[in-house]
Amino acid sequence: MLQFSLVILLAADAAGLAAWEKIHSVLTSPRCINCHTATNYPQQGDDRHRHFANVIRGKQDKGVIALSCATCHQAKNADSTGLPGAHNWQLAPLSMKWQDLNDRPLPSAEICRSVKSHLDGPHLVKHHEEEALVLWAWNPGRRPDGTMRTLPPLTHAEFVEATRQWVKAGRPCP
């Protein structure tokens, strides 16, 4: 009986970790991780280079006066000019950094712990399902050169489903 429970427990854990890996693959994709920096600047592009024009974080993660995120980014994508946009466009606070100071993604376990520390299960699912800045990643708009920005590796529906699975499995971290 104990062995059977252990097998179920291990299976559940494995499923939960698999779900986390799916979530992690999205979080560390450029459309998400570019604004979850540990530095005082955002990144841009699939190559995740430092954002041009000396744009910086500022005290409230929204840039500085005259060079705030809102100086360019509006509440919606501006496809005609290549500017991405969404409601409340800003950097994630440093407490939600998913990179180190050398712009390298943190270990999966560390990101996992960070995610867990901010929102409980139900709120996380809601966040992934409805938050404008999250949704933006699947509607990232056109670059100034006319090409479309690349999407995260999963569909939004798959991402939300993976989140549900992970929460259901007790949010295991590697």
Place this chain on the structure above:
Amino acid sequence: MGEGGEAMSMTTYDLQVNGRRKSVTVDPSTPLLWVLREDLKMTGTKYGCGIGACGACTVHLGGVATRSCVVPIALVGGRSITTIEGMGRDPVGRVVQDAWVEKDVVQCGYCQSGQIMSVVALLKSNRKPTDTNIEESLGGNLCRCGTYVRIREAVKRAAEKLA
């Protein structure tokens, strides 16, 4: 924005520009910059790059310093628009312009509308900017003539006069 070959739908927008009501009928994808320059014939706001990298196109949109080259007119909404042409009637704007002239800042002058609009936004929010504040807030305004040294001096002079 229209794709393929179909015609784009011209739309009428009612704008508040420097305290006056203006009406324009343009394609919704047209950046605010080009509406100002070509429909309203207000050429004080400049085209420098078109991607928000240089600041020459800076206006105030709803009181926020904004790069008009990247904002399509369709996203302006009801927000008020203030341009360099309106700075002479603005108490902070006037002081900044006077400081610019006093310190003989400009060379070619093409970037200066954007510099001044950015500085006015800074001083409206912070009457005593430090060197770091100045450098950070003007960090994205390009000047090929290299007037940055006198820009720093003029910002401090304007702040002095506003104190």
Place this chain on the structure above:
Amino acid sequence: MNRRTFFRVSAAAAGGMLLSMYFDSPMLAQEPAAIVYPPDAFVHIRPDGRVVITINRCELGQGVSTALAMLLADEMDADWSQVVAELAPAASIYKDPVYGFQNTGGSATIANSFQQYRELGAKTRAMLIASAADRWHVSPSDCRAAKSVVHGPGGQSARYAELADDAARRPVPGKVALKKPSEFQIIGKPTRRLDSRAKCDGSQKFGLDLDLPGMLIAVVARPPVFGGRVKAFDDQGARGLPGVREVFEIPRVRGAGVAVVADRFWTAKLARDRLKIDWDLSGIEHADSAELSKRYKELARTPGNVAVNSGDPTVLDGFAPENRILAEYEFPYLAHTPMEPLNATARFDGDRAEVWVPSQFPTFDQAAVAEVLGLKPAQVSFHIEYAGGGFGRRQSFDSHVPREAAAIAKRMRGIPVKVVWTREDDVQGGYYRPMFVHRVEVGIGDAGMPIAWRHVVVGQSYVMGTPFESYLVKNGVDFDAVTGTADMPYSVPNLQVTAHHPTVNVPAAQWRSIGSTHNAFVMETLIDELATRANVDPIAYRLKLIKPDARRLRATLALLEEMSSWRNHLPRGHAVGIACNEYQGTAVASAAEVSIENKRLRMHRVTIALHCGLAVNPLSIESQFQGGTIFGLTQIVAKGAITLKNGRVEQRNFDGFTPPYIVDAPTAIDVHIVPSTEAPTGTGEPPVPVIAPAVVNALFRLTGTRYRTLPLVAAL
């Protein structure tokens, strides 16, 4: 088209080389160079007292519209508060008195128009006084003038505005006495610019701001590889946009393009985005930076065409390795990117045309437009607009931008069309400061002085194949490509400088201070290395090594030494680097104080000493040296490079080619001018060559590394 150039050098008139160039080209109107400058073409006194002075240059930001006005107004004894400057159109009387064609460049404005504008002012004054003296029945010599008023011996007075009409009818005096420097009221005083207010309130119009009734806008689709041609194009998508008027192929200086003409810029741009063009890129070189770098470095290992070969440079081979330096340098293509993108407006009416261009090169631009339209230059009315920066980009020898406007205007007969280059068009459009490689071997003698110097320069010549070739090219050497090296101010008894000039399919052009941008870098970093090895202070070393006749350089180094406060106090982690250079007669010495913060270069104070002869407007000179220093940092900043891959420019806009922002600039730039009443020399380009070597010399003191490849990497 067969262009022959005639070149005449005559001996010094006022202590310098007087160069007259006569260009025999079917393109140019056959007129003799004007010698008499009629005052009424240069100064107009309005009834309200305003004094309108016509400037024979383009105002690019360098301040000539104020400085030339100062020269004229002072000799004229005009009330400076009433002076207004206007830019002249293209016309024979507005030609540069020395060059023989109308031009803004070469840092030559003040040097070449100093005498001219002063005489114009003095003649105008003489005519006004003659008018007043006549009215009062007194002798002109008993009258004096001040602040736009003539005063008679008996207390009479008359304003210039009252006298103007009568004065204009009088004969222009042949000879006039000019003021002594001690009599200057305006010249030599720090004077604020005349165009400042308009540039602060949005009212100043630049070429791009021009608006004419019925005007249309054109953008041009240009091939991704220089010189490409059009095989075919599908304009269905483009024509489908409301407001698009015409889409057609146009010839370009090399290859072709497709023009889109619409009623507004945005429509034209969107329409161009929808064009489907099948480019013919066959048979043209696809330049590649990596391949060029390799090729240039190979070429640099063999001597090229000889620029100078003095003494016996082969003695180098006898030096022991520890007494030799071998240094290889590499410089990338550089774009100018003036803040105002390139533009030109033209209207063709069949038997005449009208053109508006922010042009540094009006005589040739006018002739080029005429050629495209099948007109004589005199049939082209050419207006010069204020330019949002030039730096040499608006001085193209092939007039390619006005030519585009003319080609489009020809098709759109009767309609004014403004051709607009987007920033992407500009960054990718060519006409760069070319790529260069230098390979230098130095043999060091006792006391650490260079005894032998063997130097190979490899890079495109921007002047070969143009009407200016015979002016600069001798012996297969473009002497601009070796300027400051072949004629170095340092005493080296055995000197060989040679050059290779490969032909590369990338249009090359003059970038503010041209050949000095790379030559001064090589010279001044090597001199620094020699000084370090000799354990001698870099200023002292230069003073020891420069030639006895390098009088101005000596003076600037001495002044810099006087101002060297960093010797007493330099914060921890800061270092100072020195460089000096003479450009077109103006000597400059610079000390750059830098540090490294978060692995990035941080500029602090730059101290500059300069000798430019008489400083006409010290306030303007200070701004030129502050601005030129920062412009020169384009060479240093991490993204200050244009690179090509398989024929295509890799950078698109300021995100890829990134000039210095405020954070890259020094927080202070102190400019000290050696007092002088000698004839003035220029200050537009002289500030540029010294900053990059000064910075790199400072960095050596912090990192121990000699940086010989520009630009610097982002993380030091």
